[in-house]
Amino acid sequence: MSNTPSLSVADRQVNWTDRLPPRLRPYAMLARWDRPIGTWLLLLPCWAGLALAPGLPDPVLLVAFAIGAVAMRGAGCTVNDMADRDFDRRVERTRARPLASGALTLTQAGLFTLAQAAVGGLVLLVLPWPAVLITLLALPLVVIYPFMKRITWWPQAFLGLTFNWGILVGGVAAGAPWPAILLLYAGSIAWTIGYDTIYAHQDKADDALIGVRSTARLFGERTHGWLLLLYATTISGWAAAGWLAGKGPVFLAILLLIALYLFREARTVPIDDPAACLNAFRRHRWVGLALVAGLALDGWMIGT
Template sequence: MSGDFREAGEGQALADRPPFVTVADAPAGNWVDRYAPAPIRPYLHLARMDRPIGSWLLLLPCWWSTALAAGAARAPYPDPRLLILFAIGAVAMRGAGCTWNDILDRKIDRMVARTRSRPIASGAISLPAAFAFLALQLLIGLAVLLSLPRFAVITGLASMGVVAIYPLMKRITSVPQAVLGIAFSWGALMGWACVFQSIDDPALLLFAGAVCWVFAYDTIYAHQDREDDAIVGVRSTALLFGQASWLALALCYTATTVFFGLALMGAGAGVIAWIGLGAFAYHLYGQVRRLDIDDGALCLAIFKSNRDAGLILFAGLSLDVITQHLGALWLP
């Protein structure tokens, strides 16, 4: 390794690094680089505020669960307060997860072209400062969690162990995406837990489908780093499946659709929810059809498109709740 990447002591910035400007894997012209004050810019990059796709993907299972539970409870609409709290919590906890990941991966990040300019790896943020920032984000997430019903608080706390160990999984297993799937899908339990103070079959089925969904889209994402991961010894499903990734994705997305369909049946969802699920499934089919694992830019674009797929499903679930309620009011 060159002198740029040697350890300069835990918590000490690398003196031979240039002044922090941006990071290589941030979108060009992102709002952080354009508008954020320079002193806080590294922290916003560390929390991935320049690329909100991760917050969306963490949030969507929470919103699905809230809408599914609202329909099962025959509420007039998904609880807006829960939707807002979950949005705040998703941003905070996604940022905390990225910070924790970068703390643990700082040495690996220095060996990968796409990640060596990240704030901790580049020395723009010291290790003590990164831990302080992590604590701040966790406090925000805790404040959101404590505003939920007691059963939901306990359910949310149960996820912390999975969140903590995920960054280590790529060192010991070829399927770290499975652990990420559990962590990023936990919200599929949370909305239901808030509404019913329990975790019933529809929530568990929604969770299982979300795990398959995350497993698939993160496999697509991992194909961007396939060559670098092989060099530094990091494992992933992209390396495991290789050219057979399209088949693995097709199976995972099929399982996602089946599990979600069973969840809709269990919750007594109506026609509009099923239309939303159909549109969601068609979007996933299009991802598999378009995929070229040797085109990193395309892999990133397909990965990001899962936000749109998730919003389509949420819209279907929410409109179904509203229309079913209005229909009940109009019936004699």
């Protein structure tokens, strides 16, 4: 493990993991602790589901979902890297990942997955049983998602189904109306396809060489038109969900700002500039935070 201190990836966001003991750094990379944007994009749909209900979200559930998002995102990334280690060795951006580089073995990664899943499982202790059941129904999606890029041009759609499942869990846990939950989920799936298509444009050249499929490769030069369609679906789903949940002018005002941002991005994002694509992808944390804020503030006003 003498080489682990030099492990790095091109798209890392934070470097506190460099201060970990050398033996732990590959695990931090495997769980993407140095790139928290994925954790945010997994967590924010959970919080949005909670915020659909009247009143402010339960702080215990907010914290529980945060812990669960860190653990389950890490477990999902570990499983993904186990499945993709041969592909990752052939892609410039991913060849330094711990399994692709040989810093960790499959056995070590498997044990790490179980440990993270056990931490994530603790969240179930604070959920009502219907929400627990819905959480468990997501497991097939978690298992099959890493393999979708091999068999379909739409792996981003399966990511959307998986990453936004927390809307169903959070909405049921908070007692939000089912029609609103489902419409928020549908809009968020379109949102995820959009932002992950932008992300996938970073790797489209390498993906074409090794046979990995994605909506970035499928859409190609038509990506901007597809993004407009996807984001129009997103805003429509979110607006309908808010209306059915009884949200009012605060939510609608924030949703209008989100729509203006998304439509501008859809028209202007430079899909042939990997650094710009990565930055655009990262900014979707603020889109999700704005959605949660709009739902929660309006829910607080309704509740009072």
